[in-house]
C-alpha cells in the first residue's frame with residue numbers, strides 16, 4: 001500500500017512513513033494510491049464482531065508491513081481498553097429511522113479518542129523500533145488537543161505542543177489541555193482562531209529546517225492514520241443496522257472535514273452508504289461551497305459548537321483531489337488561491353462532490369432548540385455539535401436508516417446545554433476533580449518565529 005500527496009509533488013510513502021510524516025513535503029495531504037475494497041462477504045462477516053476485531057479487519061489492508069498482525073491486534077486492544085462503554089461506539093435510536101452513534105465514551109469524551117488513542121499506540125511502537133524522539137505540534141479547536149494530551153502525556157520519546165485559540169474553547173476542553181502534569185506536554189493559548197492555529201502548524205511543516213531540526217510530526221487529521229482509524233466506526237455501526245444487505249446514511253457534524261472524509265473512504269471500500277450529509281454550524285463554508293461552487297472564507301464566527309468553528313477545512317483538500325481526477329497540480333493551484341481568500345470549484349468537480357455529499361446548516365437557535373427537543377422526545381442529552389448533526393439529519397431523513405454521529409459528550413459544553421434545556425450535564429466521576437486541578441498554560445502570539453523559538457527552547461533542538 002503506497003501513499004501519495006494531494007499536491008502530487010512529494011515522495012511516495014508507505015503507511016508507517018506517512019503516519020510519522022504528517023503533512024507531505026509539498027504542503028499536501030497523504031492519501032492511499034488506491035483504496036482497498038472489502039467484498040460483500042467480508043463486510044457481512046463483521047456482523048457480531050467486537051469493535052476491536054472490526055478495527056483490525058477494516059484497517060489491516062491499509063497498513064502494508066508496518067505492523068505484524070499480532071502486534072497490530074495488541075495495539076488496538078490497548079487503544080480501546082480505557083473506553084467507558086463495552087460497545088465502544090453504542091447506537092441509540094432517536095426516531096423510527098434515525099440513530100445516534102455515541103462516539104464520546106473515550107477518555108476525553110469526544111470522537112477524537114477513537115483515532116488518537118490508536119495513533120498514540122502506533123507511534124509509540126514505531127518510535128520504540130526506531131529509537132527516535134519526535135516533536136508533535138497540533139492545532140485544536142478543543143477536542144483534538146485534549147485527546148492528544150491524553151494519548152501522549154508521559155511518553156519519553158515525544159514532546160507534544162498544542163495550539164488552541166485563546167478564549168474560544170470550553171472550560172472543560174481548556175482544563176483537559178492545561179491540567180496534565182507531565183512535563184512532555186505543553187498547552188499554548190494563541191491569539192486568533194482555530195484557522196490561525198492550523199495555519200501556523202502547517203507553516204512549521206513547510207519550514208524544512210525547522211521541521212527536520214525538531215523532527216516534527218502531526219496528529220491532526222493531516223495525518224492519514226487519524227482518518228483511517230475513524231473509518232472503523234462507519235463499518236461498525238452500518239453493519240449493526242444490517243449492512244451490507246441494507247444501505248444506511250450518515251450525517252456528520254463537520255469542521256475540518258476529517259470525520260466525514262472517513263465516511264467517504266468507508267463508502268469507497270464498499271460499505272453501502274446512500275447519503276453522506278455534511279452538517280455545519282453557522283461557520284457554513286462547506287454548505288455554501290457545495291451549493292454555490294465558491295469556497296470563500298469570511299472569518300470564523302464563534303458559536304456554541306466551538307469545535308466546529310473552522311473556515312479553512314483541511315481535509316476538503318482530500319475530497320478535491322478526487323473531484324479533480326487526482327490532479328495534484330490543480331489542487332496545488334486551488335490551495336494557493338485559498339491563501340488569498342478562496343477559489344471556485346470547477347463544474348465537473350462540483351458535480352462529483354454533489355453526487356457524493358449532501359449538506360445542511362444549523363443556526364445557533366436551531367442548535368439550542370434541537371438539544372431541548374431531543375431531550376424532551378428521547379431523554380438523550382446532546383452536545384451542541386451532535387445537535388447540529390441531528391438537526392441537519394432530520395432534514396435528510398428518508399426510507400434508509402440515518403446514523404448521526406454524536407461527536408462529544410454534553411458535559412464538555414455544560415453552559416450551552418444548560419442554556420438549552422435548563423440542566424447542567426455532569427462529568428463522569430473519574431473526571432470529577434477537573435475543575436480543581438491546577439492549570440499550566442503559556443499565552444502565545446500568532447507569530448511563527450516566536451512559536452518556533454519556544455518549541456526549540458523547550459525541546460532543546
Ligand SMILES: Cc1ncc(COP(=O)(O)O)c(C=O)c1O
Pocket residue numbers: 110111142143144221253254255256257258259260307308385386407408
Ligand atoms: C465535537 C466535535 N464535533 C465535530 C467536529 C468536526 O469534525 P471534523 O473536523 O473531523 O470535521 C469536531 C472537530 O473538528 C469536534 O471536536
Ligand SMILES: N[C@@H](CCOP(=O)(O)O)C(=O)O
Pocket residue numbers: 139140141142143144145219220221222255256258307308314
Ligand atoms: N475540531 C477539531 C479541529 C481539528 O481537527 P483535526 O481533526 O484536524 O484534528 C478539534 O477539536 O481540535
